[in-house]
Amino acid sequence: MVESQANAWEARSKRKSLVLGAWCGVKTLVLGRKRRSTTTGSWCFALGVGIVTRGGSVLGKNEDLSEGYSGASKEAGDLVPSALRSLPRALDVSKEKCPSPHSLGNKLARVAWAITWGTLFRWSPRILFGWRRFLLRLFGARIGKNARISPSVRVWAPWNLSVGEEASIAHNVDCYCVDRLTIGNHATVSQYAFLCTASHDVRDPNMKLITAPIVVADQAWICAGVFLGMGLTVGEGAVAGAMSVVTRDVPAWQIVAGNPARVIGQRQLSQTAVV
Numbered sequence: 001m002v003e004s005q006a007n008a009w010e011a012r013s014k015r016k017s018l019v020l021g022a023w024c025g026v027k028t029l030v031l032g033r034k035r036r037s038t039t040t041g042s043w044c045f046a047l048g049v050g051i052v053t054r055g056g057s058v059l060g061k062n063e064d065l066s067e068g069y070s071g072a073s074k075e076a077g078d079l080v081p082s083a084l085r086s087l088p089r090a091l092d093v094s095k096e097k098c099p100s101p102h103s104l105g106n107k108l109a110r111v112a113w114a115i116t117w118g119t120l121f122r123w124s125p126r127i128l129f130g131w132r133r134f135l136l137r138l139f140g141a142r143i144g145k146n147a148r149i150s151p152s153v154r155v156w157a158p159w160n161l162s163v164g165e166e167a168s169i170a171h172n173v174d175c176y177c178v179d180r181l182t183i184g185n186h187a188t189v190s191q192y193a194f195l196c197t198a199s200h201d202v203r204d205p206n207m208k209l210i211t212a213p214i215v216v217a218d219q220a221w222i223c224a225g226v227f228l229g230m231g232l233t234v235g236e237g238a239v240a241g242a243m244s245v246v247t248r249d250v251p252a253w254q255i256v257a258g259n260p261a262r263v264i265g266q267r268q269l270s271q272t273a274v275v
Contacts, residue, residue: 091205098206106157113139113158124151136161144185160197164218179211179230184218190242193226217252239267 092098100107121135132151133143140159143149147163150171155161160177163169164185171191175181178198183189197214200207212231216222220234223242234240238250241257241264250256255265 091207093207098208101209109139109159110157113155117155122151126151136163170224177214178209180213182213183216184220184236186218187216187220187222189216189222190224190226192224193222193228195222195228197230199230220250237267 102110116135116139121132124131128151129146129148132149133147136143136149136155136158141155142162144163144165144167146166148166148168149163150169150173152171153169153173153175155175156177158177160180161175162180162182164183164187166185167183167187167189169175169183169189170193173189173191174194174196176194176196176198181195181197189195195214195216198209198211201210210230214228214230215233216228217234217236217238219237221239222228222234223240223244225243226240227245228234228240229245229247232246232249234246234250235252235254237253239255240246240250240261241255243259244257244261245259246256246261248260250261251263253267254263255267256262257264
């Protein structure tokens, strides 16, 4: 199967190189003939011949590349145990075998939201937090009082989003809320964090979509660049350190960091906030 893919890739490369070389050569030859100057015409003619010839040389290079590709693939195949090599491992993610699980209504609603996001939400001035709360609520999101959501925050489906009072979501956060995404009161999600409620089943030959909700509890802090996987709960007051990859629940008032994230300390406030 690998060899057939390499041969197909090689054949396509040959055809593309030949067509490109021939087209460029003919165009340049025509340009040379149109030039009144004999010297300029001669140079254009020589260039055209060179381009056509170059097309042939590219074919040879593509053959070398495909050979390297096949060799590397064979070496990788040698690492697979013989017992596993005999098992069928073909994936089929075609539209027929892996259809979208989303309804037509869901798709149309996301189109409407994408238009709204790209025109009214994304380009709104930063200080207009109330305006963005209004737009999100218009599409079914539950947004608490004084929640501060930056204009560059991406929300996949607002009707799956719940943000508590005084919560903050910084710029370029990706709320991939295919499933429920809950952010508690006074919680903070810093810039470039990715909150991912969906994935694909890697053991399914059709890689079907799987989802699970995410909960960021009250007073928790998701620091910059954190990846938060599906089905997780970040406990009350917990902290996920910058650039962490969180793959399991975070206990309340614990600090985690790293890839994968692990507990590195306990969050202890120096004093109680003045209400």
